[in-house]
Amino acid sequence: MRLTNTPTNKNNTFLGLSPASTAVLLGTIGLAAMSLLMMYAIDNAELPQSIVPDNIFRSQSIFMLFAFGVMLVMRSINYQRIGDLAYALFIFTLVLLTAVLVFGWIGQRVDFIGKIFPYVNGSCRWIRLPFFQIQPSEFIKITYILGLARYLRYRKNYRQFQGLLGPFALTLLPMILILLEPDLGTVLLLLPILFIMIYAAGAKVRHLVAIIVLMIACVPVFFANMAPYQRSRVVGVFLQSAEVRTWLESHPKVKDYVYPDKDLKQWKNSVEGFHLLHAKTAIGTGGIIGNGYGKGVYLEGSRKLPECHNDFIFAIIAHQFGFFGAAAVILFYLIIATGLVEIAGKTAEPFGRLIAVGILAILLIQAGVNIGMTLGLMPITGLTLPFVSYGGSSLLTFFILIGLALAIDRTHPLQIGPKPFEFENDS
Amino acid sequence: MFNYRMKLLLLGFVVFGMGLVFRLGMVQIGQHEQYAQIASSTPATPIKPIPPTRGRILARGPGGDGTVELVANEPCFELAVYYPVMDPDKWWISDQLRTMRRKIRKQRNESKLKIPDEELLPILTGQIEQFWQNLGILTECPLAQLQATRERTTQVIRSWVENVHKDRETIAYPILEQRMYYPVVSDLDEDQAIDLRAQLGNSSWVIVRPSSRRLYRRGDTLCHLLGRTTRTPGSLPKTTKIIEKDYLPGELEGLSGLEAVCEEHLKGYRGWVETDEDPQIISQPEDGEDIVLTIDIALQEYIQHRLKKQVRQLPYATGAAAVVVDLQKWELLALASVPTFDPSEYVKKFHQLSNDNVKLPLFNRALWGRYAPGSIVKPIIGAWAVSEGTVTPFQTFYCRGYLSENLRRFKCWLPSGHHDVDLIHAIKGSCDIYFYRLGELLTAEGVSEFYKKIGFGNPVPIGIDNAAGRVPTQEWFISHHGRGMSAGDARNLAIGQGDLEITPLQAAVMMSAVATGRYQPPRFIVGKPLPRGRPIGISAYALNLVRNGMDKTLNDSDGTGHKYAFAEELTVRAAGKTGSAQAPARSIQWQVSYQDPLTSQPVTHIVDNLTRFIRSSPVPRKDLNWRTIRSIPEMKEEDKRDPATGRSQGLAHAWFAGYAPIQRPRIAVVVLIEYGLAGGKAAGPVFHDIMLKCQDLGYIGDRRKITFNNWQIERLHEIDEYTDE
Structure with missing residues (x-):
């Protein structure tokens, strides 16, 4: 039996929630509301089907309700029980990932398996079941955080360099599996999460520095092994500047390596170039106060922004609501971040607070990468904007994570003795 | 220490967030004018190719002084059809249906009228077929020929689409080549072009545009060597390279003789231009080089x-x-x-020339x-x-x-x-x-x-x-x-x-x-x-x-x-x-006899072209007997x-x-x-x-x-x- 304490001062709570939970929930609901507003506007804009599918407002509402329900259920669960299952869940998602790969490969040859494990747009990442389909690489985000938090509970696992090999093994396995799918965005997400979590757990600074140096050393190898389209996406960030393009044109050898098989003159019409240019144009035309809800050339006029309901939804928000609206979205994420930091700080139990840190990391990094990509600061990776982008899997994942955070806030294990896990003299 | 590190982390995220806000401000406030201008001028429709001028074939003047044109180019016109009309894709169909629906709603003055796609789709299909029929009548071109061109073009472009999407993650929109015009009737004279333009009116499905064809300046001089050009059906993709070096359907390609041998020099490279009201040239075409013999x-x-x-x-x-x-x-x-x-x-x-086996x-x-x-x-x-x-x-x-x-x-x-x-x-x-x-x-x-x-x-x-x-x-x-x-x-x-x-x-x-x-x-x-x-x-x-x-x-x-x-x-x-x-x-006529493999009756033919006959004969070469009956x-x-x-x-x-x-x-x-x-x-x-x-x-x-x-x-x-x- 576990000893848990209950929230003590109910006077400061809002609907039985602590201030930290309130902040997290408020931010989440704010973003979800923004999402529904956008879906409604895009639905009404009658954009061609090549840009968005039909009836996204209805589907997103249903997803949202379902995910919200799941979040409430998660909140009521004792997260430490999940902790006992952490490794099992992690291994289960790894099995799912492997299954997607193996059956996806078979499915390209055998028809009926191909219906369950479809090969869509050059990658197999879906399992298609009756009524719904799931994407294991989304759920690995949850189980990865759980597994890592579970592992980093013990001091020896993060204070010694040998101990740090464990987390890397834990990261490398899903990374390789997802890389084979391929889903570059998720792969690149795992490393920063790992880093932030071991940093928060208390790893030595010199170990962290050594890891960073190693990671930077791996970048050229990684870049060399990327598919041409992935490479051109990474390089695309720099190609936005006309000076870089002219420089590359006068250096054909460099150009052939970093941007193979394509014409720089055609950059604006390449997939990356088109996306980046139009995303920035949509944001730039928003100005300070925006074009107004449901208005603007990208919704009413002839301009088109592909994936504007999904990866590039931030651009459409900025297009309609301007600088203030877009900054508000960033503010919402920071509010959630503050809440999560508060939750982590309040929890002395290492598993719980590491989960909170993991959630904080994944949420903010994914949001940051997505917004950065829309603003032309980062490569196009296909990472969604949490809580806002269209799509069931993404919504469900993040609502489950928020549910977990709320559950941690709700259940503090009974603390015997002052701060038993702190080592102030460490550095 | 944990709390200290958490505070640092939060600080890091806040700084990162501020950075994003700063960049947002840069784009939205600092560069607002610039992007507003782009939004009002960038094309909604994509770019289109500018064909290069094919290089000329020249010979030296008398005694080696100067050069004289043997083959040059002369302007002509071609009738080109919008690719979706040849091979409708789902995006184009959906857009067309949406337009049709709006039109019907406006006509009936009911803004919320629901018309299912299944009702509109047959109308669109009918329109497309009618369009090809009309085109056949207007251009006085047999419908079968038009359909053959249509099928050839479709085949080529589809293979391009497949190739482009092979290693892409998303097929969210059509590729550029699916939104271009491809010629179905080439080498039109100016009179014909003017007539066609008048009759076609303002349709966006078809255009009559200038093009060029080969002009042989010096009659039969060096005729055997010059070779011939043809309107290619387009080339199938060999690599993932975008089409710069390959042929779009309907472009001129050297088929034989010098035109084929010097194709790399003569061809040139196409340029690209935007297609809106204020078209800006994205890249200039590079004209083909002249060949001097x-x-x-x-x-x-x-x-x-x-x-x-x-x-x-x-x-x-x-x-x-x-x-x-x-x-x-x-x-x-x-x-x-x-x-x-x-x-x-x-x-x-051609038939008269190729069948003249005396001269x-x-x-x-x-x-x-x-x-x-x-x-x-x-x-x-x-x-x-x-x-x-x-x-x-x-x-x-x-x-x-x-x-x-x-x-x-x-x-x-x-x-x-x-x-x-x-x-x-x-x-x-x-x-x-x-x-x-x-x-x-x-x-x-x-x-x-x-x-x-x-x-x-x-x-x-x-x-x-x-x-x-x-x-x-x-x-x-x-x-x-x-x-x-x-x-x-x-x-x-x-x-x-x-x-x-x-x-x-x-x-x-x-x-x-x-x-x-x-x-x-x-x-x-x-x-x-x-x-x-x-x-x-x-x-x-x-x-x-x-x-x-x-x-x-x-x-x-x-x-x-x-x-x-x-x-x-x-x-x-x-x-x-x-x-x-x-x-x-030289024998020019043969009598060929063989036993029919089905009826075992002896068969005798008088043949003008023995090679062609042997190639298409029903029995193997060794069972054929032939003798010359006429020679010159x-x-x-x-x-x-x-x-x-x-x-x-x-x-x-x-x-x-x-x-x-x-x-x-x-x-x-x-x-x-x-x-x-x-x-x-x-x-x-x-x-x-x-x-x-x-x-x-x-x-x-x-x-x-x-x-x-x-x-x-x-x-x-x-x-x-x-x-x-």
């Missing part, structure tokens, strides 16, 4: 005209060819083959015609024998008109015989007996190996395809005659008969070798590197001997070439050699005996090969008249006239008469004579 236009046109005249005058001649090589720059100055055709009417008259006007005799060389190989064989030490220059053989009492069938062309002849006189009198003896000494294998060494039996590597000809070898003899080569074959090979076959171009290369001592294929495009040559390995002494013999052939009053080819007006001394190569008549030329009874000398004569190709001047050779000339009978009589006068023309053009001697300016004036005077066919 080393051909001298005045000489080429003169030779073609002269050969035509000669063929008309001779009773049995069916065609002719001539090659002139510049021996100092190693360039082809003329490469003529008659009969000719007009390349601008090639497509229109074979499409056949490039200079490059592809394979003829026994006859006596023109005698000088080089003689030189080789002397160089190898097989005979001494002064060794004589006795010619009594035939080889020996036992071998009466090996006759000399002169029944009375040349009596004692050494090498020089054997060449001068073209004595067959002398060379029969040489052949015996050299052996058949030795002779055939030597022929290989001077380039016979292999195409001449001048950069454009030509025939290999045939040098019989021991293996070839065994597989074709069922026996090895004998002394008789050696004798025949040594006088250029037997199974030896060469092209006029190879003959010219051989004559250059006699004149200079080098085997050197000439170039025929200005600026191209010279093909690799080599010395032929014959001593200069031996070559000088035979050059002396060729000099006497032409300039001594009893030389075989003197009567018809000696030119008094020539200021330099020329050398030459006649050749009359016995040849069988048919010799008249009175011509079987030479009226002047009373000697019997058969069908023969007439050759005349030579070079000038003897000191420091400048040009080599080879003339061939198909079935011209006697070499000196049929080909000699043409050789004579070519030499004089070369002198007028300044290639030999110092009395140049024709310059660029007076050539054009002269041509105006001659124009009646040139077009008299």
Whole structure:
């Protein structure tokens, strides 16, 4: 039996929630509301089907309700029980990932398996079941955080360099599996999460520095092994500047390596170039106060922004609501971040607070990468904007994570003795 | 420490968030004007290609001055159809249906009216089919032809789409090539284009746009070599490279001849332009490069005209060819083959031209015609024998008109015989007996190996395809005659008969070798590197001997070439050699019989084209029996005996090969008249006239008469004579 304490001062709570939970929930609901507003506007804009599918407002509402329900259920669960299952869940998602790969490969040859494990747009990442389909690489985000938090509970696992090999093994396995799918965005997400979590757990600074140096050393190898389209996406960030393009044109050898098989003159019409240019144009035309809800050339006029309901939804928000609206979205994420930091700080139990840190990391990094990509600061990776982008899997994942955070806030294990896990003299 | 690190982390995220907000401000506030401008000017529709101008094919002016256009471009129009109308994709259909729905709602004034896609889709499909029907009626083009173009284009573009999406993550929108216009009817004249534009009105499904086609400026000059362009069906993707280097459906592509050989130079690269109201050029097209041939236009046109005249005058001649090589720059100055055709009417008259198997006007005799060389190989064989030490220059053989009492069938062309002849006189009198003896000494294998060494039996590597000809070898003899080569074959090979076959171009290369001592294929495009040559390995002494013999052939009053080819007006001394190569008549009609495999009844056909018949025949080649029932030329009874000398004569190709001047050779000339009978009589006068023309053009001697300016004036005077066919 576990000893848990209950929230003590109910006077400061809002609907039985602590201030930290309130902040997290408020931010989440704010973003979800923004999402529904956008879906409604895009639905009404009658954009061609090549840009968005039909009836996204209805589907997103249903997803949202379902995910919200799941979040409430998660909140009521004792997260430490999940902790006992952490490794099992992690291994289960790894099995799912492997299954997607193996059956996806078979499915390209055998028809009926191909219906369950479809090969869509050059990658197999879906399992298609009756009524719904799931994407294991989304759920690995949850189980990865759980597994890592579970592992980093013990001091020896993060204070010694040998101990740090464990987390890397834990990261490398899903990374390789997802890389084979391929889903570059998720792969690149795992490393920063790992880093932030071991940093928060208390790893030595010199170990962290050594890891960073190693990671930077791996970048050229990684870049060399990327598919041409992935490479051109990474390089695309720099190609936005006309000076870089002219420089590359006068250096054909460099150009052939970093941007193979394509014409720089055609950059604006390449997939990356088109996306980046139009995303920035949509944001730039928003100005300070925006074009107004449901208005603007990208919704009413002839301009088109592909994936504007999904990866590039931030651009459409900025297009309609301007600088203030877009900054508000960033503010919402920071509010959630503050809440999560508060939750982590309040929890002395290492598993719980590491989960909170993991959630904080994944949420903010994914949001940051997505917004950065829309603003032309980062490569196009296909990472969604949490809580806002269209799509069931993404919504469900993040609502489950928020549910977990709320559950941690709700259940503090009974603390015997002052701060038993702190080592102030460490550095 | 945990809380400290958490605070740092939060601080990090806040700073990162501030950074994003700062960037947001930069884009939204700082660059607002700039992006607002982009949004109002960037195209909603994508870019479209600007076709490059195809390079011209030029020849050199008279005497090598300036250039003259052979093939240029002329503007025309084409009717192009929007690709989705050919192959509707889901995005286009959905957009079309949406537009239709809006229109219907407006008509009925009910803004919330629901019309399912299933109702509208058949209307759209019907509209598309109706559109193609109408197009067929408007352009007076058979519907089947339009549909064929449509299918071809669809096939090509679909393979592009597949290729583009092969390694992409999302297929969220159509590729550029699915939103372009592709021509279905090309080569429209301006009148037709204006009519069509008026009738088509303002449809966005089809446009009439300017395009260009090939224009042949100089009629049939060099017609065999120029080749033909075609509207390509588009090329299938070879790599993931975007189409820059490949063909879009309906673009001009070189199909044959020079157009195909120089395709990389002529083609150019397309540019791109935006398609909105204020179109900005994204990249300029790079026009194709012009190709300048080393051909001298005045000489080429003169030779073609002269050969035509000669063929008309001779009773049995069916065609002719001539090659002139510049021996100092190693360039082809003329490469003529008659009969000719007009390349601008090639497509229109294709059937008539390709079925004319009497004249074979499409056949490039200079490059592809394979003829026994006859006596023109005698000088080089003689030189080789002397160089190898097989005979001494002064060794004589006795010619009594035939080889020996036992071998009466090996006759000399002169029944009375040349009596004692050494090498020089054997060449001068073209004595067959002398060379029969040489052949015996050299052996058949030795002779055939030597022929290989001077380039016979292999195409001449001048950069454009030509025939290999045939040098019989021991293996070839065994597989074709069922026996090895004998002394008789050696004798025949040594006088250029037997199974030896060469092209006029190879003959010219051989004559250059006699004149200079080098085997050197000439170039025929200005600026191209010279093909690799080599010395032929014959001593200069031996070559000088035979050059002396060729000099006497032409300039001594009893030389075989003197009567018809000696030119008094020539200021330099020329050398030459006649050749009359016995040849069988060419079959043009066969009777083919075989047993029908189904009914086992004997079947008999009269066939005009045997190769085509064998290819499509129902039974294998070995079960077919055929015999010639008609061949050309048919010799008249009175011509079987030479009226002047009373000697019997058969069908023969007439050759005349030579070079000038003897000191420091400048040009080599080879003339061939198909079935011209006697070499000196049929080909000699043409050789004579070519030499004089070369002198007028300044290639030999110092009395140049024709310059660029007076050539054009002269041509105006001659124009009646040139077009008299």
